Amino acid sequence: MFDSLTRHRTIALLAEIAEIEAQTLRGSERLREDLGLDSIGSLELLATIASELKLDLEVEDAMEIHTVEDACVFIDRQYRAQHPELYACNA
Amino acid sequence: MHELATHERDIVPQLVDQVRRFMAREVDGAAIDRRGVIPESVRSGAASLGLFGMSIPEEHGGAGLSLRAVCDVISEMARADRSVAIMVGLHAGLGTRGPVELGTKAVRDAYLPRLASGEWIASFAATEAGAGSDLASLRTRGEVVGDTLRLTGEKAYVTNGGFASSFTVLARTPGFGGARGHSLVFVPRETPGVEIGAEEDKLGIRGSSTVTVSFDGATVPLDHVLGTPGRGMEHAYHLLTWGRTLMSAGCVGTGRAALDAALAHVTTRRQFGKPIGDFAATRLHIARMAARLYAMESVVRGVADVHASGGSLEAVSAIAKVFASEGAFKLVDRALQLQGALGFLEGPGVARLLRDCRITRIFEGANDVLLLRVGLARLAAHDVPRGHILGVVPAPLRSAASEVDGLAERLGEVVADVRARHGVTAVRHQLVLQRLAVAEISLYAATNSVLGASSEEQFALASHATDLLIEEATTSLDALSRADADERRALAMSEVLYAPYRDGRDAPGLSP
Numbered sequence: 059m060f061d062s063l064t065r066h067r068t069i070a071l072l073a074e075i076a077e078i079e080a081q082t083l084r085g086s087e088r089l090r091e092d093l094g095l096d097s098i099g100s101l102e103l104l105a106t107i108a109s110e111l112k113l114d115l116e117v118e119d120a121m122e123i124h125t126v127e128d129a130c131v132f133i134d135r136q137y138r139a140q141h142p143e144l145y146a147c148n149a
Numbered sequence: 150m151h152e153l154a155t156h157e158r159d160i161v162p163q164l165v166d167q168v169r170r171f172m173a174r175e176v177d178g179a180a181i182d183r184r185g186v187i188p189e190s191v192r193s194g195a196a197s198l199g200l201f202g203m204s205i206p207e208e209h210g211g212a213g214l215s216l217r218a219v220c221d222v223i224s225e226m227a228r229a230d231r232s233v234a235i236m237v238g239l240h241a242g243l244g245t246r247g248p249v250e251l252g253t254k255a256v257r258d259a260y261l262p263r264l265a266s267g268e269w270i271a272s273f274a275a276t277e278a279g280a281g282s283d284l285a286s287l288r289t290r291g292e293v294v295g296d297t298l299r300l301t302g303e304k305a306y307v308t309n310g311g312f313a314s315s316f317t318v319l320a321r322t323p324g325f326g327g328a329r330g331h332s333l334v335f336v337p338r339e340t341p342g343v344e345i346g347a348e349e350d351k352l353g354i355r356g357s358s359t360v361t362v363s364f365d366g367a368t369v370p371l372d373h374v375l376g377t378p379g380r381g382m383e384h385a386y387h388l389l390t391w392g393r394t395l396m397s398a399g400c401v402g403t404g405r406a407a408l409d410a411a412l413a414h415v416t417t418r419r420q421f422g423k424p425i426g427d428f429a430a431t432r433l434h435i436a437r438m439a440a441r442l443y444a445m446e447s448v449v450r451g452v453a454d455v456h457a458s459g460g461s462l463e464a465v466s467a468i469a470k471v472f473a474s475e476g477a478f479k480l481v482d483r484a485l486q487l488q489g490a491l492g493f494l495e496g497p498g499v500a501r502l503l504r505d506c507r508i509t510r511i512f513e514g515a516n517d518v519l520l521l522r523v524g525l526a527r528l529a530a531h532d533v534p535r536g537h538i539l540g541v542v543p544a545p546l547r548s549a550a551s552e553v554d555g556l557a558e559r560l561g562e563v564v565a566d567v568r569a570r571h572g573v574t575a576v577r578h579q580l581v582l583q584r585l586a587v588a589e590i591s592l593y594a595a596t597n598s599v600l601g602a603s604s605e606e607q608f609a610l611a612s613h614a615t616d617l618l619i620e621e622a623t624t625s626l627d628a629l630s631r632a633d634a635d636e637r638r639a640l641a642m643s644e645v646l647y648a649p650y651r652d653g654r655d656a657p658g659l660s661p
Binding site for chain 2: 077078087090091092093094096097098101102104105108109114115116117118120121
């Protein structure tokens with residue numbers, strides 16, 4: 059459930075920032091080369107997600123995110139690590 | 150450090166000397182500025198010197214010189230005239246690096262010999278009217294039709310465009326790399342459907358050609374796609390590192406021209422019974438100009454060193470571009486100030502230098518945007534080695550090296566603090582990023598200045614440059630500590646000032 063929540067929000071925000079339709083995004087697409095998100099755009103995406111999902115995200119971690127799938131996996135992992143209580147309730 | 154490769158040590162100083170004599174003999178910068186065109190004789194003269202083939206491999210008729218060597222030549226050209234330097238520098242960098250590094254054999258064999266000889270001049274067409282620093286919002290499209298690519302769209306601010314015979318074009322190519330793929334494409338001007346617009350009327354570099362170029366179904370073979378289809382954005386960012394580095398080298402030349410003009414003036418202009426250069430305040434300005442120029446040259450050479458050792462130029466070329474373009478403008482402005490009212494007149498030439506170099510703070514990445522990127526890159530870098538140079542410098546530079554190490558340590562602490570306080574939301578704190586970037590750039594420049602010094606004269610310049618750069622970095626880091634308050638104040642004031650414009654009312658003016 060939470061995996062789909064974070065994935066859904068990540069993709070929705072990515073689509074909004076890149077100004078494209080969410081349903082056309084593919085996991086293998088690269089943020090910089092395919093979506094045109096440079097370092098500033100990628101961090102803007104993560105900053106928005108961090109605010110929405112109440113996450114503390116490090117800049118250097120963000121630099122390791124290259125594709126849409128990387129972003130979804132990274133956010134999900136961070137969400138699980140920083141909100142373990144939600145997963146405990148729904149286990 | 151900062152030395153020419155062994156096989157270039159004899160050739161390049163000779164070439165630079167030839168270029169100096171050619172520019173003095175053939176190039177009338179004031180006339181080029183006045184008429185807004187570079188004479189054909191200058192283009193053919195540059196071609197006969199082999200300048201259009203400097204960076205093209207020998208197997209294709211060029212000289213295959215290193216980036217460092219090309220920087221030296223472009224710097225010398227810019228010292229005499231920036232329009233001519235930009236024509237050659239754009240050709241050597243953004244214009245031909247695509248076909249040289251990414252072109253298919255067919256493209257290289259067919260076009261590089263003509264580009265190397267100067268028969269063809271190259272251009273680069275990425276920017277569009279609606280997309281300046283935001284390359285991702287491009288609209289020009291390339292559609293795959295059989296074994297060809299059909300281009301439709303319009304590029305703006307195309308340097309060299311009016312007389313170029315080829316364009317490296319960045320276009321969206323949905324046929325490659327997914328729906329949003331971009332590709333770089335080599336397009337000969339003779340291709341039907343390529344239309345060249347009128348020359349733009351510019352503030353400076355008036356001899357340089359700047360036009361719009363439109364592609365109305367211009368069709369080229371698929372083998373004219375440069376590099377990997379669909380990875381054009383990545384390739385374009387790579388080519389921009391060459392463009393920024395050569396532009397930085399041009400800024401060194403402009404800075405040298407400013408110092409030349411200032412020295413000529415202060416040693417001959419007399420006030421109160423002696424040359425104005427004898428007054429302490431003037432001497433200080435001249436010393437600071439020389440120190441900044443030395444630092445600018447050190448940074449450009451540092452970038453060339455990174456290239457020679459196979460490193461990525463992405464971060465360092467952005468640093469060089471900001472530092473050299475801001476530095477050139479400061480040097481020219483100071484030269485003009487030293488000339489007094491005379492400097493404001495077009496005759497002596499410093500006014501033209503000022504107009505010519507103004508664009509360098511804007512094109513190939515506006516400095517305001519590059520500062521954000523440099524700041525973010527510094528925040529993201531894991532344990533970047535900075536400083537620690539005290540142990541590797543000769544005695545005369547130990548004091549300067551100690552200052553550099555001290556700055557590196559303070560910057561490291563500030564970076565750690567910004568990371569802890571803001572995390573990824575640092576991207577929204579633009580003043581923090583820009584002020585961090587200024588300190589990072591100063592540190593990079595001071596480090597290169599100190600490590601590149603190898604003579605008594607350079608030791609003095611490096612020490613003086615370090616003082617100057619530490620002062621600027623310290624000011625910036627002090628300002629960083631109040632960045633959040635500055636942002637809040639600016640936000641409140643801008644809301645008041647923007648309101649009438651958003652509402653379409655008359656601006657109220659700023660009087661209390």
